[in-house]
Amino acid sequence: MRSIFIHSFLLSKELRKIVYLGSLSVLLIIAIILSLATGVFSISASEIWSIVLYKLNVIDGTQLFSKQQEVILWNIRLPRVLLAVLIGGALGVSGASLQGLFRNPLVEPGLIGVSGGAALFAAIAIIFGGSISFLSSLALPGSYFVSICAFAGALLASIIVFYIGGTGSGSSVSILILAGVAINALCMALIGLCIYYANDESIRQFTFWSLGDLGGASWERIGLSIPLILLPSLALLRFQRALNAFALGENEAYHLGIKVKTIRIWIIALVALAVGSAVAVAGSIGFIGLVVPHMLRAILGPDHSFILPGSLLFGALLLLLADLLARTIVAPSEIPIGVITALLGAPFFLGLLIQAKRKNTL
Amino acid sequence: MIQAKNIHFSIGKKTILQNVNLTIKPGSFTAVVGSNGAGKSTLLRIMSGELTPTMGNVFVNGTPVQTIKTLELAKIRAVMNQKVLVSLPFRANEVVMLGRQPHQMTHHDNLKIVDKVMKLTDTFHLRNRVYQTLSGGEQQRVQMARVLAQLFDSVSLNTFLLLDEPTSSLDVSCQHLIFQIAKDLAKSGMGVFAIVHDLNLASQYADEVVLLKQGKIYDKGIPNEVFTEEILTEVFDYPIQVISLLDEQKPIILSRATEFNKSLNHVNSI
Secondary structure (H helix, E strand, C coil): CHHHHHHHHHHHHHHHHHHHHHHHHHHHHHHHHHHHHCCCCCCCHHHHHHHHHHHCCCCCCHHHCCHHHHHHHHHHHHHHHHHHHHHHHHHHHHHHHHHHHHCCCCCCHHHHCHHHHHHHHHHHHHHHHHHCHHHHCCCCCHHHHHHHHHHHHHHHHHHHHHHHHCCCCCCCHHHHHHHHHHHHHHHHHHHHHHHHHCCHHHHHHHHHHHCCCCCCCCHHHHHHHHHHHHHHHHHHHHHHHHHHHHCCCHHHHHHCCCCHHHHHHHHHHHHHHHHHHHHHHHCCCCCHHHHHHHHHHHHHCCCHHHHHHHHHHHHHHHHHHHHHHHHHCCCCCCCCHHHHHHHHHHHHHHHHHHHHHHHCCC | CEEEEEEEEEECCEEEEEEEEEEECCCCEEEEECCCCCCHHHHHHHHCCCCCCCEEEEEECCEEHHHCCHHHHHHHEEEECCCCCCCCCCEHHHHHHHCCCCCCCCHHHHHHHHHHHHHHCCCHHHCCCEHHHCCHHHHHHHHHHHHHHHHCCCCCCCCEEEEECCCCCCCHHHHHHHHHHHHHHHHCCCEEEEECCCHHHHHHHCCEEEEEECCEEEEEECHHHHCCHHHHHHHHCCCEEEECCCCCCCCEEEECCCCCCHHHHHHHHC
16 A cells, blocks of 8 residues: 555656656746737737748648748747757756755856856947057958857956865855955946947947847757857756755755766856857846746746756747737837846746745745 | 875865775765865765875776776766755656666556655655655655665676765754665665764764865774774864763773853854
């Protein structure tokens, strides 16, 4: 009798995982179809299906849809939707991994310096890029130039933060967090200095960059994003068990057989790569990495074998929906996506905090 | 066995441990006593492989501890610290389940082990409570269950349990519960090493006691031999009385309030 009960408990945990992650996947697929269908030109689900099959050379049905629909779906909406999924997933799983690693619910991916460093280098590229003759002689398209600079800045800042806070025998989580805070503050100060010398046009351009924009999506960028954003995001899923052990503290995790230092380096490097690339492609998009793990923990509990894959799916879902709002509310114009994520994310997060305070579960 | 050979440990210019030689033998309960700052916790952290000594080395079953894979080490030695804060709202049985991480076993078998060790530590009724909502003593018993789960059914191998003040938040009956479990494990072949503040618990349960004073081993031996008024008064810098009852092998240790308090007198004179 007893073993039957244990079996049902065992099943119920595995079943719960399949049910929750399965329903998140279904929701994500629905949101993808909705996003592809919605816009100034509406395209029906069956037309989307025909265009995708046609593009994959499965059918030869050019009479099922117009050429215009094909171009809009294939060259504009599909890359944009895929980019939102990749970046949202990366921000979600990165936030969950860092909160687990640092044992701190307030951590978001920007904390290890990536956002600050990326923003500083992007500001330099936007404001002074045109006037540096060596750089303009490289003849890169403007948006690529900013992306490459932002990527370099993100990696540089996270390396500095990690070097100060994450290596050596006396390294501790609080030193790492404080190093991140200091580097971000320094970057903000230097951005301020850049803005002081900037003209109005480049200030406007930088402001929009810093609020995030998925409008630059193209197949070329998707191609770059798969190794730089998707692979590190998927690699983070490997640390489910280790992050559960980290909840007891780094020493306890070590006693449980976790290679604490190696895993710390891996997680920070993977997050820096994924989020650094995401910021480079689409600017800094706040709140997803902070809020997503909290929302999921409120429903699924703290176990990282739910939270890591869940954050990947749920982050993708949220950013996709936010982008859908960003480009439809004031169509044909767009609201910066960072405004939407913060506008909806912040009140929701406050609600979660009030609930957590009542239940004493944060 | 776990052997510490010629251990020196210093942070900057401050020496914490000097020339410590110690062996945790299978089937034996070794207790370390000493005043605050004597280096007890540092010694335990070095014995567990968590800290690398400045000089000397620790050998686990003959192999230097640094060369053993972290995961292999976790299968044969568990460590329980005084207070463990869990950062996420895990339930008590999920915390205990973390102790099964080093082992390749089915979830089903692990659940059975978790139930057993929670019953053993009298925490089974707390299994679905969120760890942070438990009292200090309940948390300590849950952590004890976790380290037991880690070493469960590997007792026949050469395994070691290291405890840093396992009963600091526990009431009298729970103190005896935990020490009785540790003693039973030692009897069944495990090597148990514990930092103990309560001299009477050390006296009643330990097979061997080690007295640490200012980073050096002052003396070691069976409780009857080393728990004398002379030695204890010297180690703790405080007058201590020892009563040996005829029908009882283990000495009982007493300490009284001293009649005039040196430090208070010092304060008054200012």
